[in-house]
Amino acid sequence: MSRQLIFVLIALSVAIPLVIKIGLPNEVTSEVMQVYEEIDRLGPGSVVLVSFDHEASSLPEVKPMAQAILRHCFAKRLKVIGLALLAEGTAIGEQILRETADEYEAEYGRDYVFLGFRPQFQAAILGMGEDIRRVFPEDYSNTPLIRLPIMRKVRDYRDIALIISVTDGDMPVWWVDYAVSRYHKGLAVAATAVMATSFYPFLSSGQMIGLLGGLKGAAEYEMLIEKPGMGQKGMDAQSVCHLVIILLVIAGNVGYFMRK
Secondary structure (H helix, E strand, C coil): CCHHHHHHHHHHHHHHHHHCCCCCCCCCCHHHHHHHHHHHCCCCCCEEEEEEECCHHHHHHHHHHHHHHHHHHHHCCCEEEEEECCCCHHHHHHHHHHHHHHHCCCCECCCEEEEEECCCHHHHHHHHHHCHHHHCCECCCCCEHHHCHHHCCCCCHHHCCEEEEEECCCHHHHHHHHHHHHHCCCEEEEECHHHHHHHHHHHHHCCCCEEEEHHHHHHHHHHHHCCCCHHHHHHHHHHHHHHHHHHHHHHHHHHHHHHC
């Protein structure tokens, strides 16, 4: 079998599931279900803080997870406060939040707000426990928070029902150290697959409520909210591609022994 044919087969195995819905079976894990149930039990008007703690290189993984969670929040009529503790996540987070809010006709300043980026994330996390307006006196568009209806009744973590960290690194550890341990806030995490295993000890200890891990976590959450997206498509593409690779390996071995 020529290399060109192999490249074509792999390309098709990835591209076709991204265009045509296949819908391969996917089992929802308990850690993803815990995030869903925590958000689902919140009443309308409850405030959720979503922190985009990632860089641009992880966008294909973090965006489906963030979109699935935000769709659930807006469908439940929750208030969403977005921010970024890594500089590269700022513009990406604002775009994801705005696009998802538009799907549900959510009003900026009343139903959601994006605060932007602050350096020195340890100080930012601690500072928001005392007064969010000290850390973020203005939003991403330089509008004073006092002018935004959503922020008039939100002063610190006591007014926030849940913190969600969308991450590709170890930022959730700092949320645990400074928001969970000190201010006793619930924390859910949506992490890239390579980082997800690092957070299972925090799940076992109860310091994290739940965890989405990469595209699989996004696909599971999309199943729960019944909103198929890039998570399910991405998992279908991965599964089909892996199957094609396995078949190619088998075919290569059969061909080798037949030649002998």
